Amino acid sequence: MPGRLKLYHNPQSRAVTAHWMLEEAGADYDLVPVEFREDGTRDPKILAVNPMGKVPTLVLEDGTVVTEVPAILAWVADAYPEKNLAPAPGSPERGSYYRWLFFVGSCFEPALIERMMRQDAEPLPKMMVGWSSYDDVIDTVEGALKGREFLVGDHCTAADVYMGAGLWWGGMFKGPRILESEIIQGYIARLAERPAFQRAMGG
Numbered sequence: 476m477p478g479r480l481k482l483y484h485n486p487q488s489r490a491v492t493a494h495w496m497l498e499e500a501g502a503d504y505d506l507v508p509v510e511f512r513e514d515g516t517r518d519p520k521i522l523a524v525n526p527m528g529k530v531p532t533l534v535l536e537d538g539t540v541v542t543e544v545p546a547i548l549a550w551v552a553d554a555y556p557e558k559n560l561a562p563a564p565g566s567p568e569r570g571s572y573y574r575w576l577f578f579v580g581s582c583f584e585p586a587l588i589e590r591m592m593r594q595d596a597e598p599l600p601k602m603m604v605g606w607s608s609y610d611d612v613i614d615t616v617e618g619a620l621k622g623r624e625f626l627v628g629d630h631c632t633a634a635d636v637y638m639g640a641g642l643w644w645g646g647m648f649k650g651p652r653i654l655e656s657e658i659i660q661g662y663i664a665r666l667a668e669r670p671a672f673q674r675a676m677g678g
């Protein structure tokens with residue numbers, strides 16, 4: 476058994492995605508609140524476990540530190556196999572699962588950030604950046620979700636937790652095409668009905 480975990484958390488952050496995942500897994504955990512500061516300094520509590528000063532940071536029962544949302548989600552999915560939050564290692568579905576799990580952090584997030592924070596700048600060259608372009612990312616996400624309830628197989632996996640949370644945040648930040656897309660909004664609405672989502676994201 477994974478034992479008791481500690482999630483360094485701030486509700487205005489990507490830590491809610493890890494929180495949602497811990498709820499999906501029925502994990503035994505404590506939230507450690509991390510304060511965000513306006514003056515550029517960081518809460519010493521987070522610096523004591525993660526030199527990047529970032530949440531989410533998950534600390535396992537033996538003190539092992541896991542950072543980066545997709546790493547935390549993947550670890551939790553594997554640590555609670557009975558919850559069926561990841562396809563079997565080596566299966567074709569595991570390939571799709573990894574694809575979408577990694578797509579969020581390496582394509583969706585940077586594309587959204589580029590689009591939202593560099594609105595007056597020329598887009599970075601498609602061939603150079605790993606996410607190609609914001610529109611290519613949204614087209615790809617819509618294509619992956621078209622006619623499907625979840626990204627992989629017929630039930631929610633850690634890839635849906637990451638993609639769903641990313642799209643949910645993207646909509647809150649008014650990322651172009653996210654609120655307008657019926658496919659994306661239908662997907663978010665399905666995920667938002669999950670009790671684990673509501674416990675973590677609802678407050």
Ligand SMILES: N[C@@H](CCC(=O)N[C@@H](CS)C(=O)NCC(=O)O)C(=O)O
Pocket residue numbers: 487488489490511517528529530531542543544545580
């Ligand atoms: N690559 C990290 C990103 C984590 C991240 O950027 N966290 C932000 C909040 S969403 C943070 O902790 N910001 C506070 C700070 O940098 O002081 C992940 O995937 O977990």
